[in-house]
Amino acid sequence: MNRYMIHLNSKRCIGCHGCEVHCKTNKRLPVGPILCEIDHEPLKPVKGVPKTEFSFRSCYHCDDPFCVPVCPTQAMVKREDGIVYVDQEKCIGCMACAGACPWTIPQLNPATGKAIKCDYCMDRLDQGLKPACVTKCTTHALKFVRLEVV
Amino acid sequence: MKKSVYSMCGMCTVRCPIRVEVEDNRVTWIEGNPHLLDHALCAKGSAGMALVDDDERPRQPLIREGGRGAGRWQKVSWPTAYDYITERLKKIKSEYGPESVVLSSRGGPWQNMYKTFIHAFGSPNYTNHDCTCGRNTHHASLSINGVGRKGFIYDIKNSRHMVLFGRNYFASLQIAQGNQLLDMLDKGGRLTYVDVRQTMTGIKATRFFQVRPGTDYALALGMIHEIIKRGIYDKEFIDRYVSGFDELCTFIEEYTPAWAAKECGVKEKAILAFIDEVAEDMPKVIFHPGWNLSRYKDSFYVSRALHLLNVLMGNIEVEGGLIIPKGAGDCGFKGIRMLDCPKPDIKRGDGVGWKYKHFDKGPGLAHLFFDAMRTEDPYPIKAWIAMRHDPFTGMPEPQRQKLLFDNCDLLVSIDTHYSEFGWYADVILPESTYLERDNPIALQKGTKPRLIVRRKAVDPKYDTKPGWEIFKQLADRLDISEYFPYNTIEDLYAWQLEGTGYSIEDFEEKGFIELTDKPLPLYERDKLDGQFKTPSGKIEIISKKLTEAGLESLKPYRSPNKPPKGMFRLVYGRSAVHTHGHTMNNPLLEELMPENSLWINRRAAAKLGIEDGDLVDVTAQNASYSGTIHAYVTEFIHPEAVYTVHGFGRQIPLQTRSYHAGLSDQKLMAGKLDDWDKAGGAINLCEAFVFVQRSTRNPKRRVEL
The missing domain is CATH 2.40.40.20 (Barwin-like endoglucanases)
Structure with a gap:
């Protein structure tokens, strides 16, 4: 069961792509993989003002992920708190996970030759911090949400 | 070894406060200073890590070998580069006089160091990039309020309505101000945005005017007309502090909203509805007077009109309006020492101060040196030192600039990266990136004045040097070292802070020193005399300075040219x-x-x-x-x-x-x-x-x- 999600307040988002770079620099990624993405709809006039809605996408951390069972080396792991992550020690970079994922979320890190994906910065979470993209969001538009069963 | 360093970003000239984490001399994390920005940082700020790692930047001093711009460089040591520059500067000084050397920078809190250097050398010709940035806004503010562009801070957070004529807050980012604007909108405030196109800022607006290019002045005049006609202005404030209001009323009569709407290609009823909103929101309406407003032939008058709209709102020194920044003195603090050398009593090469008396003499106008290069009037310009300034990127027609710069015997670029100008220069002195260098302490005015400082997070990756050392080394060789009373940055900090009771260690807790715990109170509204430093001491709608220069204060509108066919x-x-x-x-x-x-x-x-x-x-x-x-x-x-x-x-x-x-x-x-x-x-x-x-x-x- 997933315990977390990242929520984007589109009203505050200014499409500055800060989150994408905050993520990349935290994970020391080279040019190539981008683990989270900001996008927006084409502009449409609303009461005379051209407007748009922004969306944020990283990994859905599926309840029943396709990428986990397909991994031949058990490098793709779903943690108890729902986070789906790549065990870098075990990954052989075959990218079967990317093929299995409906959204091709896992990407190849050319610096290591292994798969890389959003893991909600679990090293930071485990220290009581928030993911890099949320922590440094330019306008505090991203929120890290802990889900609770009601 | 791990450490955490408070510093200031250097990816753009906003210089947001940051906190940097370092492990074994490698930057692992950069975030906005949590005490001021709640960790927020933009994409550029995070990409500072890639700047340090980038090897496609000058990695040691370079002296040109081939023709200018040929890209053939000799890699030299720092002493060789310093000697090369000083030898040529001395020769130029003896042949043409010290005034034939110009130093340009990108302004900012440390410009006094560059100014000190060029003044001590004997030249009055310090200049900056502002002729392609905020000069029109600055001069417009001076002509009306007697204080420059930085004479007011905008209390965005508490305003009810921000009106932006092309000020694209969410692309030309200032993180603190951007967040204030979003907070204001979250509280139900209004944002009116005017531009020739829709932008990231415009999509957050509550009202958008897409105007014909070059007609901002018409729209502003139409707004002034309607505001005066309906009497939506602060009569008491105007009676007490403003001169020339009657002239404005007469001038504005013909510029009706109907006329403005036609001229700008917007709807008259939209302008009228906007004025309804202004009536509800005043005085907490801020007409942003422009940032980079070096655009149209009447941009100066656009900025003047926007300043006048603020005056009509009576929003000066009002919560949610334009606040007069408070300095060290307001906190009972004597201030810090800054490097300084009086300006030599020689007329400027750009004509500012003697040929053009209505301009601020501080940095003059960089583009007016080209005429002097060509004509040698008032004197030849023979050397140009560009400190982080790139004339070829900032100003139009680098093709023509090159021919003019060829009149100079020495072109020096001091920069962290290759600038287009640097590539054409004779010497490149590579400055260490902002993460690899210290900068002097500076005072940041505001409602909570504070001392700020940039501290080195990591050692330079390549053979680069900080600006304070570059100028010190050059000064030593030019026999003007008494103006640079330090050998190390620690000496400089100690000298700056002497007698203040503070030491550089006091910055370690938060990255800055606040000179007051609580925001300083606003000045009382009936005690603003002396704040407007115009010749008459009043807010001048008809500027004495402009009149004396033979310029109109209230300039009749002229429609912009249409582009030729195709x-x-x-x-x-x-x-x-x-x-x-x-x-x-x-x-x-x-x-x-x-x-x-x-x-x-x-x-x-x-x-x-x-x-x-x-x-x-x-x-x-x-x-x-x-x-x-x-x-x-x-x-x-x-x-x-x-x-x-x-x-x-x-x-x-x-x-x-x-x-x-x-x-x-x-x-x-x-x-x-x-x-x-x-x-x-x-x-x-x-x-x-x-x-x-x-x-x-x-x-x-x-x-x-």
């Missing part, structure tokens, strides 16, 4: 992921935005057979430069204009990522190096027309063998 007005701007010409080669920012595109109106594009994503050739009016980029076809730009992001089309081969990527707007501005505003001083950067056609490079068929 041409468009070139309008430039910024994106949130790049800073002018500084960041195009940064690997992580280049990945986000490798080149610029050409915004073109859908109907205009259809007439030319241009579809979205097509390659288009954009050519200067005199065909001196042409570039090919992709078209972004949209209805949200005025049909007379095309728009692109500034800073691209760079021609430095060692910057492999940005080399010839995209299109350079300043190279398209044919004849615009001399097209400047005699009243405001700035260059008119949006007065160039360009040809646009669908490029023959769009593939029709493939021929491989």
Whole structure:
């Protein structure tokens, strides 16, 4: 069961792509993989003002992920708190996970030759911090949400 | 070893406060200072890590071997480079006088160091980039309020209505102010945005005016007319502090909202509805007087009109309005020492102060030195030291600038990266990046004045030096070392803080020292006398200084020229992921935005057979430069204009990522190096027309063998 999600307040988002770079620099990624993405709809006039809605996408951390069972080396792991992550020690970079994922979320890190994906910065979470993209969001538009069963 | 360092960002000139984490001399994390920005940082700020790692920057001093711009460099040691420069500076000084040397910088809190250097050398010719930035706004404010552009801070958070004429807050980012604006909107405030195209800021607006390019002045005049007609102004404030109101009332009579609407191509009822809102929101309405407003031939008067709208609102020293920044004295603090040397009593080479008496003498106007280079009047200009300033990217027509700079015997670029000017210069002194260097302490005025400082987070990766050391070393060799009373940065900090009771260690807790716990109270509204430093001490609608210079204070409106057939007005701007010409080669920012595109109106594009994503050739009016980029076809730009992001089309081969990527707007501005505003001083950067056609490079068929 997933315990977390990242929520984007589109009203505050200014499409500055800060989150994408905050993520990349935290994970020391080279040019190539981008683990989270900001996008927006084409502009449409609303009461005379051209407007748009922004969306944020990283990994859905599926309840029943396709990428986990397909991994031949058990490098793709779903943690108890729902986070789906790549065990870098075990990954052989075959990218079967990317093929299995409906959204091709896992990407190849050319610096290591292994798969890389959003893991909600679990090293930071485990220290009581928030993911890099949320922590440094330019306008505090991203929120890290802990889900609770009601 | 792990450490945490408070510092100041250097990816753009906003210089946001940051906190940097370092492990074994490697930056692992940069975030906005949590005490001031709650960790927030923009894409550029995070990409600072890639700047340090980037090896496509000057890594040791370089002296030119081949012809200027040929790109053949001799790698030299620092002493060799310093000796080379000082030997030439001494020769130029003895042959032409010290005043023949100009130093330009990008302004900012440390400019006193550069000013001290050039003044101590004997030249009055310190200048900066502002003739292509905020000079019109600065001079407009001086002419009305007697204080410059920084004479007010905008209390955005508490305002009810922000009115932005092209001030694109969410692309030309200032993180603190941007968040204030969003907070204000979250609280139900209003944002009116005026531009020739829709922008990231405009999409957050509650009202949007897409105007014909160059008609901002008409819209502002129409607003003034209606505000005066309806009496929506602070009569008491105007009676007490303002002169020339009657003249304004007479002048504005003919500029009705109906006229403005027609001129700008907007709806009259939208202007009237806007004024209804202003009536509800005043005095907490801020008309932003412009940031980079060196655009149209009447930009100075646009800024004046916006300042006048603020005066009508009576929003000065009002919560949610324009606040007079408080300094060290307001906190009972004697202030810190800054490097200083009196300006030599020689008239400036750009004519500011004697030929042009209505301009601020501080940094003068960089573009007016070109005339002196050409004519040697009032005297020859023989050397130019560009401190982080890139005249070739900032000002129009680098092609022509090169011919003019060829009159100089010495061109020096001090910069962290290769600038276009640096590539043409005789010597490049590579400054360490902002993460690899210390900068002096500075005072930041505001409602809570504070001392700020940039501290080195990591040791320089290459053989680069901090600015304070470069100027000290040059000063020592030029026998002016008494103006630089330090050997190490610790000496300089101790000298700056002497007698204040503070030490540099006091910055370690939060990265700054607050001179007051609580925001300082506003000055009382009936005690503002002495705040407006005009000749009369009042807010002058009719400026004595302008009148004496033979210039109008209330300039009748003149409609902008329409682009000739087949041409468009070139309008430039910024994106949130790049800073002018500084960041195009940064690997992580280049990945986000490798080149610029050409915004073109859908109907205009259809007439030319241009579809979205097509390659288009954009050519200067005199065909001196042409570039090919992709078209972004949209209805949200005025049909007379095309728009692109500034800073691209760079021609430095060692910057492999940005080399010839995209299109350079300043190279398209044919004849615009001399097209400047005699009243405001700035260059008119949006007065160039360009040809646009669908490029023959769009593939029709493939021929491989």
